[in-house]
Amino acid sequence: MPVLSPSVQRLIDAFRALPGIGPLSAQRIVFHLLMEDGRAQAASLSSALQEAVEKVHHCPVCNTLCESELCPICADESRERDKICVVETPADQLVIENSLAYRGLYFILGGRISPIDDIGPEQLGFRKLLERVEKGGVKEVIIATSFTAQGDATAHFIARAIARHRPEVRVTRLARGIPSGVELEYTDVATVAQAVISRHETFSSE
Amino acid sequence: MPVLSPSVQRLIDAFRALPGIGPLSAQRIVFHLLMEDGRAQAASLSSALQEAVEKVHHCPVCNTLCESELCPICADESRERDKICVVETPADQLVIENSLAYRGLYFILGGRISPIDDIGPEQLGFRKLLERVEKGGVKEVIIATSFTAQGDATAHFIARAIARHRPEVRVTRLARGIPSGVELEYTDVATVAQAVISRHETFSSE
Incomplete structure (x- = not known):
């Protein structure tokens, strides 16, 4: 007999389907929301979801939320409009903004x-990106896709497409190397290898 | 300038307020829900929340959802109606049912x-529990609160109250000891100490 x-089961299933939430976390969240203290929170989460789904759309230019x-x-005229940074998700954009x-x-x-x-x-709206680059006025495209096989493939594809259509546009990618505040001793070999390959002159102008 | x-920020805050969800998980969930693929999921989570808040209430007898x-x-007449197991949350009840x-x-x-x-x-509805016990027909109250200082205090309080009002009712608590399938070598000393104190005859009748 189901207890x-x-x-309740439907709500647990809905939370379980979210990224990073397992069956026990889902259950814990649902029991929290349905006990006395959580009811108001459940209602406000429900309305926040509804409001966001209704109001939030994708920016027609950059595709962010x-x-x-x-x-x-x-819309900000003070931004450097000749540079486009290409990221995978709005979360990645947020990290770069926060830097x-x-x-x-x-x-x-x-x-x-x-x-x-x-x-x-x-599916990734490459055409929209290329149209922006082709319209002119763009001097640099900074590719900030993740350093995984798929992210590398995506970066390669974008770089090639831009080089073919607008060879004068500079295409760069985020630097790979030792993270800040990390001991060399505890850094994984792949990262160290990348940092050795990408080594540069000290006191370089850039 | 907020990005x-x-x-979106309000929705992230609503998710962050849930138990076990940190700022980065909340952000990840919200971006997932608001990108193309997640929209339907966001709407169904919102309606599941609303439905649960409207429909789910506490059982007037046992207080579960x-x-x-x-x-x-x-409501199940086939259950042993002379035993009451006292748990902290519906999640705890679920674990005991699943056992x-x-x-x-x-x-x-x-x-x-x-x-x-x-x-x-x-706040914990002790009065309701005592009323049920006082009505008669209850032979045993099994206390299954957690084995923490607060859970122990709660168990102690319930046991004392029942002993005062209905001394003939048997009050028991879940056994403490070595968990199933665990190597003695890797068990913490507090658990081992408890298991030694609670040792019993092998081949006992119970």
């Missing part, structure tokens, strides 16, 4: 090339 | 005594 009522017609970054090291514009792919999941250049 | 739109007038266990070792009824406290959080016997 859990159907609505936003509520206004253009996202605040695309305070970049003042240009963005393009959010919404994923990376993954033939096994049927995700190719078409 | 995230207000509805249910949709019907009585919960399925309290298949218990066929009696339940009482869900909804927490444990915690003076620091202003949770005393009043």
Whole structure:
């Protein structure tokens, strides 16, 4: 005999389907939300979800999530409009913004090339990115896809497409190397190898 | 300048407030839900929340979460109605049900005594539990609160109250000892100490 009522089970299943939430966490969240103290929280989570689904759309220029017609970054005239940083997700964009090291514009792919999941250049809005580059005024495209096989493939594909259509645009990729604040001794060999290969002159101008 | 739109930020905050979800997990969940693939999932989570908040209430007898007038266990005439197992949460009840070792009824406290959080016997529905015991017909109350300082205090309080009102009712607590399938060598000393203290004759009748 099932102990859990159907609505409770349905809610547990809905939480379990979220990334990073296992069966026990889902159960814990649901019991928390349905006990006295959690009811108001459940209602406000429900309405926050509904509101976000209704209001939030993709910026027509950079594809990030936003509520206004253009996202605040695309609408900001003070940004360096000749640079486009290409990232996989809005979360990646957030990390780069928080680094305070970049003042240009963005393009959010919404994923990376993954033939096994049927995700190719078409699904990632490459055409929209290329149109932006072809329109002119772009001097540099900084590719900030992840350093995985799929992220590398995506970066390679973008770099090749831009080189073919607009060879004068500089295409760069984030530097790989030893992370800040980390002991060399405890760094994995692949990272150390990459840092050795990408070594540069000290006191370089850049 | 905030990169995230207000509805997105509000949704991230709502997820962060859930037990066991940190800032990065909340962000990951929200970006997942608002990208193309997740929209349907967001809507169904929102409606599952709303439905559960509307339909699910506490069983008037045992206090567990249910949709019907009585919960399925309290309504089931085949359960051993002279036993009440007292647990802290519906999740604890679920674990005991899944053990298949218990066929009696339940009482869900909804927490444990915690003076620091202003949770005393009043908040935990002790009166309702005592009323059930005083009505008669109950032969045993099995206390299954957690083995923490607060859980122990709660167990002690319940045992004393029942002994005062209905001394003929047997009050028991779950056994403490070595978990199943665990090597003695890797068991913590507190658990081993408890198992030594609670040792019993082999081939005992129980």
